[in-house]
Amino acid sequence: MRRTPKLALYAGLASASFVAALALGRPELVGLGAPFALVLVAGLALAAPEPVRAGLRLRSDTALEGGQVDGELVIEGPRRSRELQLAHVLPPEVALVEGAERPLLRQGAGRSYVIPLRLSCSRWGVYELGRLVVRVRDETALRSLDQRLAPSSVVRVYPRPDALRTLVRPWETQPFAGNWVARTKSEGIEFADVRPYEPGDRVRRVNWRESSRRQVLHVNQQHPERDSDVILFIDSFSEARHEQGGTLDLAVRAAASLASHYLQQRDRVGLVSFGGFVRWLVPSSGARQAYRIVEALLETEISLSFAWKEIDVLPARSLTPQALVIALSPLLDERGVRALLDLRRRGFDLVVVELSPIAFARRPEAEPDLAIRLWRLWREALRFRYERLGVAVVEWDGEQPLAVAVEEVRAFRRFARFASGS
Amino acid sequence: VAASAAESGWLLRAVLPLAVAGFVCATGAAIAWPALVAPALVGLGTACAIVEAAGRARLGWLILFSCLLVATAELLLWQDDVRQATEVDRSVVRSRVASLAAIVLGAAAVSAVSALAGGIRFSAAFEAALVGSAATLVVLLLAWLLLRPSGSRERASRPG
Numbered sequence: 074m075r076r077t078p079k080l081a082l083y084a085g086l087a088s089a090s091f092v093a094a095l096a097l098g099r100p101e102l103v104g105l106g107a108p109f110a111l112v113l114v115a116g117l118a119l120a121a122p123e124p125v126r127a128g129l130r131l132r133s134d135t136a137l138e139g140g141q142v143d144g145e146l147v148i149e150g151p152r153r154s155r156e157l158q159l160a161h162v163l164p165p166e167v168a169l170v171e172g173a174e175r176p177l178l179r180q181g182a183g184r185s186y187v188i189p190l191r192l193s194c195s196r197w198g199v200y201e202l203g204r205l206v207v208r209v210r211d212e213t214a215l216r217s218l219d220q221r222l223a224p225s226s227v228v229r230v231y232p233r234p235d236a237l238r239t240l241v242r243p244w245e246t247q248p249f250a251g252n253w254v255a256r257t258k259s260e261g262i263e264f265a266d267v268r269p270y271e272p273g274d275r276v277r278r279v280n281w282r283e284s285s286r287r288q289v290l291h292v293n294q295q296h297p298e299r300d301s302d303v304i305l306f307i308d309s310f311s312e313a314r315h316e317q318g319g320t321l322d323l324a325v326r327a328a329a330s331l332a333s334h335y336l337q338q339r340d341r342v343g344l345v346s347f348g349g350f351v352r353w354l355v356p357s358s359g360a361r362q363a364y365r366i367v368e369a370l371l372e373t374e375i376s377l378s379f380a381w382k383e384i385d386v387l388p389a390r391s392l393t394p395q396a397l398v399i400a401l402s403p404l405l406d407e408r409g410v411r412a413l414l415d416l417r418r419r420g421f422d423l424v425v426v427e428l429s430p431i432a433f434a435r436r437p438e439a440e441p442d443l444a445i446r447l448w449r450l451w452r453e454a455l456r457f458r459y460e461r462l463g464v465a466v467v468e469w470d471g472e473q474p475l476a477v478a479v480e481e482v483r484a485f486r487r488f489a490r491f492a493s494g495s
Numbered sequence: 496v497a498a499s500a501a502e503s504g505w506l507l508r509a510v511l512p513l514a515v516a517g518f519v520c521a522t523g524a525a526i527a528w529p530a531l532v533a534p535a536l537v538g539l540g541t542a543c544a545i546v547e548a549a550g551r552a553r554l555g556w557l558i559l560f561s562c563l564l565v566a567t568a569e570l571l572l573w574q575d576d577v578r579q580a581t582e583v584d585r586s587v588v589r590s591r592v593a594s595l596a597a598i599v600l601g602a603a604a605v606s607a608v609s610a611l612a613g614g615i616r617f618s619a620a621f622e623a624a625l626v627g628s629a630a631t632l633v634v635l636l637l638a639w640l641l642l643r644p645s646g647s648r649e650r651a652s653r654p655g
Contacts, residue, residue: 100613104606108565111605173581175582179584
């Protein structure tokens with residue numbers, strides 16, 4: 074509890090008038106200072122302000138990026154009526170849409186006060202809410218009690234997935250049933266080929282037209298429907314960033330979109346965050362895995378580290394054989410660049426979505442922007458290194474839909490040959 | 496020395512500049528600069544004190560000065576609180592008005608008692624003015640009590 078400037082001011086005025094009255098021998102001056110003394114005496118005789126207990130209750134502890142969360146701030150009833158000044162301390166990514174940011178209110182004795190609030194969340198992440206700065210004054214505002222209330226709620230803001238009509242088709246599929254048409258021949262729906270009848274083949278698979286033409290029994294072969302393993306590989310060594318966002322935001326958005334769509338496709342999706350801290354999620358399928366991935370994405374952050382890391386630090390089961398690895402990287406850190414090249418050389422089916430850091434770079438004032446042009450050239454050379462290994466590299470700046478980048482990858486892979494990783 | 500200076504008249508010439516300076520500071524404090532509250536009160540209070548020390552103020556003026564000064568101080572300090580807030584609850588306004596009225600009434604009583612104790616007496620005109628003001632206040636209070644909307648009680652008890 075502290076004394077407000079009002080107390081010092083009133084005490085000064087009252088004492089100055091009393092001293093002046095004594096010095097000048099004028100009783101009128103006592104009358105001038107007496108009201109201030111009266112306020113002081115009355116105010117200090119009244120009860121001191123008591124601490125506040127308040128908490129934020131949210132209707133939902135999850136929200137989508139750009140969405141809103143409703144809640145209410147509940148201030149517990151005091152023993153005596155009091156006046157409160159509140160200030161919400163919100164993270165920069167969360168804004169108050171409805172409800173006053175710094176209300177001045179009066180609370181009756183024993184009655185709790187409820188303030189309805191609506192918050193909008195502009196960026197994905199986990200945010201602690203309910204942090205408040207409260208000032209309670211006594212009835213005459215001579216003493217005040219300033220408090221910092223700890224956060225009482227947590228909201229998880231999930232990245233908003235982009236709409237994707239098509240996905241990058243993996244080169245190889247896994248042995249389990251899924252929605253991808255496998256390259257192998259077996260039982261399925263899509264017609265693949267015909268071959269001579271062998272003992273054990275089912276009669277319903279006999280191609281009678283072909284058999285009659287060749288006078289030997291032939292049976293149809295189909296491509297089976299299989300699932301695939303998709304690893305979302307996030308390069309979190311470094312990022313390019315400005316006030317509105319950064320390459321890590323793009324990576325998380327893209328990863329959330331791709332994970333959600335591949336999981337809908339009944340594929341197994343895993344996650345690797347390769348950076349200062351290495352985190353991974355073993356590939357799995359289903360709605361539970363979708364939540365696991367989103368939760369892991371919320372914890373993704375850039376951790377500054379100078380330690381050299383190679384792909385060997387990852388456990389083998391996090392990078393399953395024949396998996397499609399979709400790397401989301403700004404290609405800024407040499408460790409991330411080398412790790413992707415290493416993955417390709419180990420035979421992984423690799424796609425690189427280059428999260429363009431150029432959009433987040435500060436433009437030089439002077440023309441010509443030689444540094445930017447050199448940087449672009451260097452990046453093109455880097456892309457060419459990947460393309461020589463048969464890796465599709467597509468630039469995505471977040472402005473255009475992710476579907477465009479996916480379509481570019483599909484176009485590249487349609488004409489690319491599967492090169493050996495040498 | 497101070498008493499003779501106050502009575503001789505040269506200190507009285509400082510009353511107007513002090514009052515103007517106090518008024519300007521009070522305006523500045525009310526608009527944007529809360530740090531000017533103290534200079535405003537010091538300026539206005541010193542001007543009042545000089546007038547009273549020179550023996551030019553009667554009891555009525557003395558009470559009026561006291562009430563105005565304390566009311567000005569309360570309003571300027573309240574203005575600073577209101578400026579910091581983005582929304583002010585209606586019950587805060589009611590309670591502040593009530594406490595301001597109580598402080599002004601208390602100030603009037605205290606200054607009157609202290610002046611009477613000092614041997615200063617009322618003039619007839621002031622008494623008439625005082626009775627008239629009190630009567631007007633009571634009539635206005637009655638009118639407000641009778642004419643206020645019935646929903647105001649519910650609104651006052653809505654939070655919580």
